[in-house]
Amino acid sequence: MTTQLNIAKGINALKEQIDAPTAAFFSSCVHCGLCAEACLFYTETSDPRYTPINKVEPLKRVWESEFTLWGKLKKVLGLHKPVTDELLAEWEPLIYDGCTLCGRCSMVCPVGNDISTMIRKVREGMVASDHAPEGLVGASTRAVKIGSPMGVRLKALEAQIRHIEADTGLTIPIDVQGADYMALLSSMEIINFPEYIESLAKIFKQAGISWTLSSEAFEATNSGIQIGSSDIARELVQRVVDGAEKLQIKYVISPECGHAYTAIRWDGPNLIGRPYPFKVVHILELLDQLRQSGRLKTSGQYSKRLTFHDPCQIVRKGGVEAQPRHLLGLVASDFVEMADHGKMNWCCGGGGGVSANERADEIRLTAFKRKKAQLDEVNVEVMVTACANCRLVLEEGLEENNMDIPVIGLSELISDHLTEE
Amino acid sequence: MDISNANEFLIWTRGSGFNIAVSIFIIGVLIRILEIVLLGRKQDLAEPRGTEWGPGFKNILSRSLVDKGTFRRSPFVVVVGYIWHIGFFVCLLLFVPHIELLHATLGIKWPGLPNPLVDSAAAVTMFAMLALLIHRLMHPVMKFLSTYEDYLVWLLTFLPLLTGYIAYHRMINPYPAALGLHLLSVELLLVVFPFTKLMHAFTLFLARWYTGAMMGRKGIES
Numbered sequence: 001m002t003t004q005l006n007i008a009k010g011i012n013a014l015k016e017q018i019d020a021p022t023a024a025f026f027s028s029c030v031h032c033g034l035c036a037e038a039c040l041f042y043t044e045t046s047d048p049r050y051t052p053i054n055k056v057e058p059l060k061r062v063w064e065s066e067f068t069l070w071g072k073l074k075k076v077l078g079l080h081k082p083v084t085d086e087l088l089a090e091w092e093p094l095i096y097d098g099c100t101l102c103g104r105c106s107m108v109c110p111v112g113n114d115i116s117t118m119i120r121k122v123r124e125g126m127v128a129s130d131h132a133p134e135g136l137v138g139a140s141t142r143a144v145k146i147g148s149p150m151g152v153r154l155k156a157l158e159a160q161i162r163h164i165e166a167d168t169g170l171t172i173p174i175d176v177q178g179a180d181y182m183a184l185l186s187s188m189e190i191i192n193f194p195e196y197i198e199s200l201a202k203i204f205k206q207a208g209i210s211w212t213l214s215s216e217a218f219e220a221t222n223s224g225i226q227i228g229s230s231d232i233a234r235e236l237v238q239r240v241v242d243g244a245e246k247l248q249i250k251y252v253i254s255p256e257c258g259h260a261y262t263a264i265r266w267d268g269p270n271l272i273g274r275p276y277p278f279k280v281v282h283i284l285e286l287l288d289q290l291r292q293s294g295r296l297k298t299s300g301q302y303s304k305r306l307t308f309h310d311p312c313q314i315v316r317k318g319g320v321e322a323q324p325r326h327l328l329g330l331v332a333s334d335f336v337e338m339a340d341h342g343k344m345n346w347c348c349g350g351g352g353g354v355s356a357n358e359r360a361d362e363i364r365l366t367a368f369k370r371k372k373a374q375l376d377e378v379n380v381e382v383m384v385t386a387c388a389n390c391r392l393v394l395e396e397g398l399e400e401n402n403m404d405i406p407v408i409g410l411s412e413l414i415s416d417h418l419t420e421e
Numbered sequence: 422m423d424i425s426n427a428n429e430f431l432i433w434t435r436g437s438g439f440n441i442a443v444s445i446f447i448i449g450v451l452i453r454i455l456e457i458v459l460l461g462r463k464q465d466l467a468e469p470r471g472t473e474w475g476p477g478f479k480n481i482l483s484r485s486l487v488d489k490g491t492f493r494r495s496p497f498v499v500v501v502g503y504i505w506h507i508g509f510f511v512c513l514l515l516f517v518p519h520i521e522l523l524h525a526t527l528g529i530k531w532p533g534l535p536n537p538l539v540d541s542a543a544a545v546t547m548f549a550m551l552a553l554l555i556h557r558l559m560h561p562v563m564k565f566l567s568t569y570e571d572y573l574v575w576l577l578t579f580l581p582l583l584t585g586y587i588a589y590h591r592m593i594n595p596y597p598a599a600l601g602l603h604l605l606s607v608e609l610l611l612v613v614f615p616f617t618k619l620m621h622a623f624t625l626f627l628a629r630w631y632t633g634a635m636m637g638r639k640g641i642e643s
Contacts, residue, residue, distance in 0.1 A: 021631035023457040027624040031571050032502070033562035037494040048565035068456055070616050108491045110502075111621055112484045112629030266639065269466035279468065319470055319640030340490055343641060 010129025017121035052105035097360035101352035123228020140223035176212035184220035188388035199415035217243020222263030226353030258313030311387035350393030368397035434604035442608035449615025470640035480633020508546030
């Protein structure tokens with residue numbers, strides 16, 4: 001009985017996802033199979049089930065039987081393929097473990113299908129029909145209840161801030177009414193990479209930026225986007241919007257976290273149903289603006305051979321591609337690009353909630369072989385990226401493969417080269 | 422088939438058969454396109470970084486060119502895919518009798534290619550299609566994705582080429598029977614068109630535009 005109810009909810013959620021682009025995409029697929037070659041879960045496993053367009057089968061069935069005359073006719077005659085609980089159970093690992101929503105498939109489809117957006121839509125149906133993986137359910141429950149997918153509370157942030165302030169003598173402003181910028185952080189930055197917070201403080205002090213953190217809205221990660229629940233995503237975005245409106249800031253800074261950017265920059269206004277009264281700027285955009293206006297003063301160059309790992313959500317799906325290159329030009333003397341880079345970069349393998357889903361650990365490390373192959377070609381000493389999740393996933397993959405390549409955040413690299421005053 | 426039966430068959434395929442097929446094709450395609458477009462899109466409330474129209478149209482063009490990575494990984498599908506699509510359109514649009522037919526029905530015309538050239542194009546196209554069919558049956562991904570529809574559409578696309586080739590070379594007698602078969606195969610193709618992936622010939626413009634427009638909004642080069 002519950003299963004029937006869940007299936008009905010799932011199908012309804014999928015129906016709500018169908019729009020003109022989705023219908024155009026399904027109508028256009030010719031089963032050429034080229035999207036498989038763009039997906040690291042296929043290239044590294046050779047398992048055709050991971051072909052991106054195959055992952056959207058549940059949504060396709062709903063579209064065909066509910067939104068086409070031909071499909072409706074087939075349904076009446078009992079010739080359609082219905083969406084069943086078994087189908088969703090079978091597809092769950094393909095949708096959550098074998099897809100990081102990296103969007104590379106959407107770049108190569110010859111008929112122009114945005115497949116990764118369709119996979120994101122399928123996740124809505126998965127959540128509604130109770131088919132989301134435990135790891136992501138846990139993360140999004142913590143995000144809603146505690147305010148962070150990793151369970152990081154304000155106290156933990158305050159403790160990190162005290163450490164940084166004691167170590168550096170800098171001030172990390174909190175709840176400053178009317179500041180220009182409000183910075184968001186990802187839990188991973190607070191716990192694993194607090195040097196990001198320190199870098200912001202150093203850079204903003206030098207540039208004379210008026211900024212603040214909010215004690216009520218410091219968390220940037222949005223587990224709702226990853227699990228595919230617009231309801232959860234909306235609630236998490238609303239917290240940031242409330243925090244920003246309360247402090248009356250002009251700009252919200254999205255941190256070095258991929259999905260946080262998609263959530264707050266592109267999906268947020270649509271989730272809450274209104275435009276923001278503030279602007280959202282990615283930290284790399286802001287740093288590049290400061291560079292252009294001469295407010296980012298650096299000296300010396302990092303001489304180790306390094307490459308940049310483009311976080312999918314920030315570059316391919318976020319449009320922040322030139323900025324990291326400009327910034328690296330400022331501080332790195334031996335920067336080499338991987339053969340596929342920028343909007344065609346390969347994902348670290350852990351985005352889209354995959355790294356929060358323990359069940360996917362094995363396939364994630366298999367998928368990492370793609371990144372390893374890319375790295376083997378460029379022979380670098382250091383990797384730079386701009387996403388705390390990419391960074392953790394890369395570090396684990398590198399360690400697993402006995403590759404001694406440290407990974408650093410781009411903001412941190414910039415802050416290390418600030419001209420001392 | 423004796424000559425009078427053959428003539429009757431040809432008259433039907435030229436007359437009623439043709440009219441029925443074209444009607445189903447036109448009405449079907451219109452319904453399918455309306456079904457898509459009328460679904461609409463929700464208004465995007467996120468502040469755009471760029472525009473939609475230009476990048477949408479640019480994507481319509483740029484997706485016709487393959488990206489380097491895809492070419493490196495699947496050169497066969499890419500090259501043979503181009504060959505058969507181009508070959509098919511050469512046969513359809515640049516064969517003088519086809520142009521004359523269009524001129525007679527629609528009143529528009531353009532220069533064609535010499536017959537022997539179109540003849541070779543047809544042969545090349547058929548070889549390319551056969552090669553792709555074998556690839557579809559063998560390649561793990563294509564085999565996995567393929568349904569009966571893919572094979573049916575392949576067959577119905579192949580038949581007009583084959584029957585056209587047969588008619589041109591007078592391989593079936595009497596000639597009206599060969600020509601009638603060619604017309605019938607085209608009519609079959611037109612009839613299934615709106616109900617199958619053949620629709621991509623129209624909807625890919627929508628698909629590419631929507632994706633390009635989304636990329637444009639976000640400031641990603643399409």
